[in-house]
Amino acid sequence: MGRLLARGALIAAMLACSGCALGPRPWEKDLMARREMQIDPYPLLTAAEEHVYFSKEASSGGRGFAGGGCGCN
Amino acid sequence: MQLNVLEAGRVRKRLSRISAGLLAATLGAHAASAQEYYDQEDPLGTRNDTFGPGVAYSQVDAALLVYQEGSGRVTAIEPTMNLAVHAADGRQLTLGLVADAVSGATPNGAVPSSQPQNFVTPLKAQGSTASVTGASGGSTIIHLPPTPGQIAAAALGRQYTVPANTLPMDKGFRDHRGAATIGWSQPLGNISDIGIGMGYSREEDYQAITANTHISQNFNANNTTVTLTLNGEFDSSSPFGGIPTPLTAMSAQWKTPTQRSKTQLGFVLGLTQVMTRRWLMQFNYSFDRQSGYQNDPYRVISLVDPATGDPTDSYYENRPINRQSQSLYWDNRLDLGPAVTDLGLRYYTDSWGITSKTAELSERIGLGGSFYIEPSARWYQQTAADFFHYYLVAGQTLPQYASSDIRLGAFTATTFGAQFGFRLDGRQEIYIKGEYYSQTGNGHPADAIGQLRQQNLFSGVKSAIVFMGYTWDFH
Numbered sequence: 001m002g003r004l005l006a007r008g009a010l011i012a013a014m015l016a017c018s019g020c021a022l023g024p025r026p027w028e029k030d031l032m033a034r035r036e037m038q039i040d041p042y043p044l045l046t047a048a049e050e051h052v053y054f055s056k057e058a059s060s061g062g063r064g065f066a067g068g069g070c071g072c073n
Numbered sequence: 074m075q076l077n078v079l080e081a082g083r084v085r086k087r088l089s090r091i092s093a094g095l096l097a098a099t100l101g102a103h104a105a106s107a108q109e110y111y112d113q114e115d116p117l118g119t120r121n122d123t124f125g126p127g128v129a130y131s132q133v134d135a136a137l138l139v140y141q142e143g144s145g146r147v148t149a150i151e152p153t154m155n156l157a158v159h160a161a162d163g164r165q166l167t168l169g170l171v172a173d174a175v176s177g178a179t180p181n182g183a184v185p186s187s188q189p190q191n192f193v194t195p196l197k198a199q200g201s202t203a204s205v206t207g208a209s210g211g212s213t214i215i216h217l218p219p220t221p222g223q224i225a226a227a228a229l230g231r232q233y234t235v236p237a238n239t240l241p242m243d244k245g246f247r248d249h250r251g252a253a254t255i256g257w258s259q260p261l262g263n264i265s266d267i268g269i270g271m272g273y274s275r276e277e278d279y280q281a282i283t284a285n286t287h288i289s290q291n292f293n294a295n296n297t298t299v300t301l302t303l304n305g306e307f308d309s310s311s312p313f314g315g316i317p318t319p320l321t322a323m324s325a326q327w328k329t330p331t332q333r334s335k336t337q338l339g340f341v342l343g344l345t346q347v348m349t350r351r352w353l354m355q356f357n358y359s360f361d362r363q364s365g366y367q368n369d370p371y372r373v374i375s376l377v378d379p380a381t382g383d384p385t386d387s388y389y390e391n392r393p394i395n396r397q398s399q400s401l402y403w404d405n406r407l408d409l410g411p412a413v414t415d416l417g418l419r420y421y422t423d424s425w426g427i428t429s430k431t432a433e434l435s436e437r438i439g440l441g442g443s444f445y446i447e448p449s450a451r452w453y454q455q456t457a458a459d460f461f462h463y464y465l466v467a468g469q470t471l472p473q474y475a476s477s478d479i480r481l482g483a484f485t486a487t488t489f490g491a492q493f494g495f496r497l498d499g500r501q502e503i504y505i506k507g508e509y510y511s512q513t514g515n516g517h518p519a520d521a522i523g524q525l526r527q528q529n530l531f532s533g534v535k536s537a538i539v540f541m542g543y544t545w546d547f548h
Contacts, residue, residue: 023296024350031350035502036413036437036445037406039345039355044136044153045492045506045540051151052140052510056534058455058481059421059429061359062402064302064341070250071279071310072175 129161129548136542138173143535147177147246162259163266169254171274178242182372182477184464185528186384189237193325194245194371195314196229212245215325230325240532243371250276258287265291265298281308296347304361306337312370319391320471323373335365351408356401363396374477375464382523385467390476392460398423413437426459427481435492443496449508451488457481463518463530479532484514490538500546508538 024032035041046063054060055072138151151173158166181192196214212233235241252275258268272283289300310316315328339361346354373387400421407414419431435449458481460474490508497503512533521530 021293021296023293023347026294028350029347031408032347032353037353037408039353039404039406042504042542042544044134044155044542045504048136048138048151048153048540049508049538051138052536052538053453056480056510056512056536057429057453057486058423058425058427058458059398059400059419059431059453061339061341061361061398062357062400062419062421062431063404063417064359070252070274070281071276071308 127161128159130159131547132157132159133545133547134542136540139539141537142177143537145178146242146534147175147179147536149173149175164259165257165268167254167256167270169252169272171250171252173250174248175250176247178244179246179371180479180532181241181243181387182369182374182390183235183241183387184375184377184384184477184525184530185235185238185240187237187524187527188383190235190241190384191232192235192241192243192323192373192387193230193232194243194323195325195327196231232325238528240529248276248278250274252281254283256285265289278312279308279310281306283307298343298345300341300343300345302341302343304337304339304341307334308337308365309334310366310370314370316366317370317389319368320388320475323387323389333366335363335367337361337363353406355404357403359398359400359402361398363398364394367392367394367396369476369478372476372478374462374475376467377464377522377525379466379468380523382521382525384464388465388471388475390478391474392476393425393474396423396425411438421455425481427455427457429453429455437492445494447492447494447506449488449490449492451486453486453488455484457483463521464525466522479512479514482514482531484512484531484533486510486512486533502544504542506538506540506542508540509535510538511535 031037040046040063050060050063051070051072055070132155134153134155134157136153138149138153140147140149140151142148151171153169153171155167155169157168183190183192193215212231215230215232231245233243233245252272254270254272256268256270258266261267266287266289268287270283270285272281274281274283283304283306285302285304287300287302289298291298309332311332315331316333317323317328339359341357341359343355343357346356348354368390370389372390374390375384376386376388377384398421400419402417402419404415404417407416413436415433415435415437417431417433419429421427421429421431431451431453433449433451435447437445437447439445458476460472460476461478461481461483462472462475463477463482465471465475488508488510490506492504492506494502494504512535514531514533516529516531517526518530521528
């Protein structure tokens with residue numbers, strides 16, 4: 001009985017531990033390693049789009065710095 | 074039999090997932106063995122995890138942006154290139170180069186009229202060798218008498234005529250820009266990553282120097298990253314023809330001073346969280362403060378007759394010297410099996426009275442083999458700045474600040490696009506993205522006067538954007 005309880009406690013502790021930290025375990029990060037799962041997989045494309053929006057709209061920044069480094073606004 | 078083949082396929086997929094996961098988990102601790110793994114031959118070229126933490130490699134990104142506005146307005150061509158060198162211990166050096174050539178017609182800020190309108194701008198000082206930026210597009214050269222209080226040598230001006238019932242645009246707009254950036258980052262002791270960067274951008278009439286530094290820390294088995302970035306920018310504007318006195322009549326005289334500057338300081342506090350195996354989230358708070366010359370030195374605002382609405386004069390605009398802005402940005406990347414969804418939301422507000430909301434959605438779909446397609450949509454809406462006016466009424470007291478720049482007005486913008494990409498092998502990718510951007514706003518405000526009721530006062534743009542890119546990872 002005691003052994004059963006100890007086993008139960010161990011399983012409960014393992015479950016609790018796996019649930020206490022948000023996010024996948026290291027061996028579950030296969031999908032995160034792919035390019036399309038990066039925060040900014042195409043930085044030049046993002047920069048070009050932000051440049052267009054910066055020069056045509058009043059808002060800028062959010063993703064990064066609000067400055068444009070140019071006189072286009 | 075069929076079932077067995079399917080089952081075998083599933084097992085194989087699961088095994089490859091587990092092995093890729095194990096590999097990622099062990100890379101940090103066993104850089105040398107990872108290097109050995111990466112050095113192995115990959116004759117089929119199917120492996121796409123050839124580069125990553127613990128391995129020294131470099132990345133080259135090259136791209137070309139072609140931007141074209143409708144109605145013969147602005148055209149821009151912008152080649153860019155980035156080089157990133159990653160050392161096995163996490164140190165990273167990045168170098169970036171950007172050039173752009175912009176030309177075309179741009180609204181000068183005045184309202185359309187039922188009568189043709191003439192506008193004058195400086196051309197060049199007598200006896201000087203200053204080049205003329207684009208005195209083309211139906212302009213004529215005019216001779217000016219010396220004016221008391223102005224530079225005595227100023228004697229030539231450029232005049233252009235806008236036909237009746239047409240949005241006034243200056244067709245002489247032309248500029249070139251070159252910019253370079255450099256950045257360095259590395260782990261330092263217990264700090265996951267710390268870095269600095271600098272940038273320099275130069276146009277014919279504008280110069281910007283930028284500097285930034287960041288520090289980031291990983292927690293929770295690298296599932297949580299907190300990053301603080303500080304940014305600074307110092308700009309100086311040297312417009313062709315000098316700095317006009319705000320809210321005075323447009324003239325062809327050269328003005329003084331010839332240069333004004335602006336400084337900007339800001340920070341971004343970001344949280345990146347891997348929520349599940351299939352969900353990555355980022356949350357940013359940004360604060361910025363700009364101080365200095367923020368006017369568009371070429372832009373005017375019409376003074377109109379209080380009864381007929383006919384423009385009687387064009388005054389140079391004026392904007393407040395200070396501007397503070399804040400934004401919240403929330404981005405989500407979700408791997409939903411056959412497709413990867415990216416959903417980004419932003420809320421922005423500033424001390425000029427502008428608030429904006431942005432929503433972006435894209436869906437990356439594998440097309441089999443090495444091809445993919447990624448349709449995308451963006452919706453953006455902003456309110457007007459407190460000092461935005463389509464025009465000012467002659468005879469009334471002038472406000473302290475006034476601009477008719479539609480970028481400071483209320484409008485909604487949508488972008489629809491699609492990216493199509495092809496992975497040449499695990500190390501190279503080419504892609505092309507086409508987008509259509511369209512601004513819509515109220516061109517017929519309820520309080521329009523006289524002839525202005527018949528005019529479309531909204532001068533927003535519609536543009537087509539094509540972006541081509543190539544990325545290459547190599548040892």
